[in-house]
Amino acid sequence: MTADTKREIERKYETGPDIRLPRLKGAAGIAETADRGVxxxxxxxxxxxxxxxxxAGITLRRRTGGEDAGWHLKLPVAPDVRDEVRAPLGDGVPEPLAALVRARTRGAxxxxxxxxxxxxxxxxxxxxxxxxxxxLSTDTVRAQLLDGTPGRAEWTEVEVELADGGDLAVLDAVEKRLRKAxxxxxxxxxxxxxxLADTGRQAPPKRKKTGDTAGDHVLSYLRAHVDALLAADAAVRRDLPDSVHKMRVATRRLRSALRSYRKVLDRAATDPVAEELKWLGGELGVDRDQEVLTERLTARIDALPGTLVLGPVRGRLRVWATAGRAGARGRTLAVLDTDRYLALLDALDALLTDPPLRPAAGKPAAKVLPRAVLKEYERLAARVDRALALPPGEERDLALHAARKAAKRTRYAAEAAAPALGKPAKRLARRVKSVQKVLGDHQDSVVARATLRDLAIKAYAAGETAFTWGLLYGQEQASAAERERELGEVWAAASAGKLRRL
Structure with missing residues (x-):
């Protein structure tokens, strides 16, 4: 069974028995209003x-009547914007749609x-x-609860849905006239x-930050990124651009917060969750790293003069990328359907529902969070200093990779603290991000060189010239050396003078 998707941009309005729809001709290029019946x-x-x-703002329905009868799953994208994933009519919930909400239902x-x-x-x-x-549609609605509880409601509402590829100015102009009416x-x-609201059967409201303690801020940050993780789940299953990256970042941020703020949350409860987040991030990395490396090598080849691209270089890279992508995506989707992944989501929910708060959680955020951030910064400084003291080679590459991980943790810790600490935390996050960028590009070059060597060996074994692969290897080697030189300058700028008080 297949499913297709439609981006839906619409606005809804409440109306009453004495309210009449206004004349809309002339608003944002509207020349005619055509009645299409009831x-x-x-x-x-x-x-x-x-x-x-x-x-979660998600709806799943089976609808008959109208031109688009079938199963419709609506996933929120932004205010007034949802993606509607459709499947043909059938008696049970279609598996493609059930899969898209599995991270929410988890067997329920x-x-x-x-x-x-x-x-x-x-x-x-x-x-x-x-x-x-x-x-524009005027809907007269009758609602009835089906979960065994009594409840009925009736109302009339107006919907205005933008045509595919339409201009939002149309919605704005129509809204202006509707409001005036x-x-x-x-x-x-x-x-x-x-x-649900009119029948008293409302969904549980989202939890919000309720205070300014260290615990309030850390839990608010965790909730935001659990939400991001769940939203990314459906996007990854739909193979949307950058979705794996977003899911991996949410995973990393959660793990980093659990490790950085151990004075706020009891590590006896959070360390097992952090380990499972590490596992998930590693599994997602297979897909994401393949994507990043493919883009990097493709750009390198495209930048070469045609006279230096010898042999079936693009074809060999395409075969390598396609095989790797297929395997990586299949592995990612399999992970998202494992009991282990769903248990991790349950553990995150449990942690937020009944957080293992330590005494420091009840103290003002301005006193507790800076210590955690500065501790991460000190770890980063030690790792950068060690890496810069080593001679070029494999040991330095490993040390730089360790420094990159420390830079991410420091940046994430500062960003988590920013709502409470303001500009100083934001400033530190920006400074560390510049260091992370240099270290990230260096690590990408290390990984690229290993792949280029493998591709060169395979090309040579197939009777092809390995000239271009060797040339690209040399470029990556030079790029890594440049990043190492640049790191000294970027780190000096990022750590110049005393670190301002957070």
Whole structure:
């Protein structure tokens, strides 16, 4: 079974019996309003018993009636923007859609929770050439709970959905006229959210930072990146650009915070979670590292004069990249369906629900967080100094890689503390980021050289010239040497004078 995706940009408005839709002609190029008639829609929404999807702003429905009957999974992207993933009608939740919310459900049953019957009166907003700019619909909705609890609701709302590739100015112009006519932006982001609110069956609200203690700030940071991890899960499964990188970064930030702020959270409880985050980051790294290396080598080849590209260089790189990418992606998707990964998500939830706070967690953030950040900075300084003292070679490469890891931890610790400490923490994070960038490019060169050597050996064994691969190897060697020289300058600038008090 296949699924397709549509980017949906729409705004919803509350209306009443005495409110009439205004004239929209002339607003942002609207030349005509075409009546498309009334359609009867019957939608059954699915969720877990504790409404995990609704709590995350996700809706999953099976709808009949209208031109797009089928299963629809709507994933939030930004305010007023959602990706609607569709699958054909069937009796059970389609596996492609169930997989996209597996990080949320984790084995919990997806069952019917709400049924919505809607009479949709549709109008197309067209320009002078008859091109669709947006669709305006007036929906008269009747909602009924299906989870065994009594509850019904009725309301009327107006939706304005932008046409594919449309200009947001159309939505702005229409909204201006609707507001003037007495309509107001809907308080609920979706019909499901409205139905749950009106029947008293609301999803659990998201937890928010409630104070200025060290524990408040660290937990707020952890919650933000657990949310980022869960959002990235669906994006990775959909193979969206940069999704693996975002998921890996969320994993690293969580692990770094658990390690940096051991004075706030009891390491007896957090160290096992941090170890599992290390495992997940490593698994994700297989896919991400393959992607980064492919881009780097492709750029190197493209920058060479044609006279220096000898033999089937691009073809061999393409075969290597395709084989590696297929294997890496398959491995990543397999990891996301393991019990171990789902257990990690459960452990993160448990940690946030009942955090293992230490006495320092109750102290002011301004007193506790700086110590953790400065400790990471001191570790970074020691590792950079050691690496710069070593002669060029494998031992220095390893030391520089260790310094890179320390730079990431220092940067992440400073960024986590920034909401509490303000500009000094932000300044430190920026300074360390410049060091991390140099060290990261150096490590990429180390990895690239190992791959180029392997490609050269395979080319030679196949009777091809290895000239271009050797040339690229030399370029990477020179690049690494340049990064090592640059590091001394960047580190001197980043650590000049006394570190300002956090």
């Amino acid at each position: 359609t009867e829609l019957d939608a059954v929404y699915y969720d877990t018993a504790d409404l995990r999807l609704a709590a 049953e997806l069952a019917p929770v709400v049924r919505l019957l809607s009479a949709r009166d549709v109008r197309h907003l067209l320009d002078a050439q008859g091109t669709l700019l947006a669709e 007495g309509l107001r932006p809907a308080a609920s982001a979706s019909k499901l959210a409205r139905a």
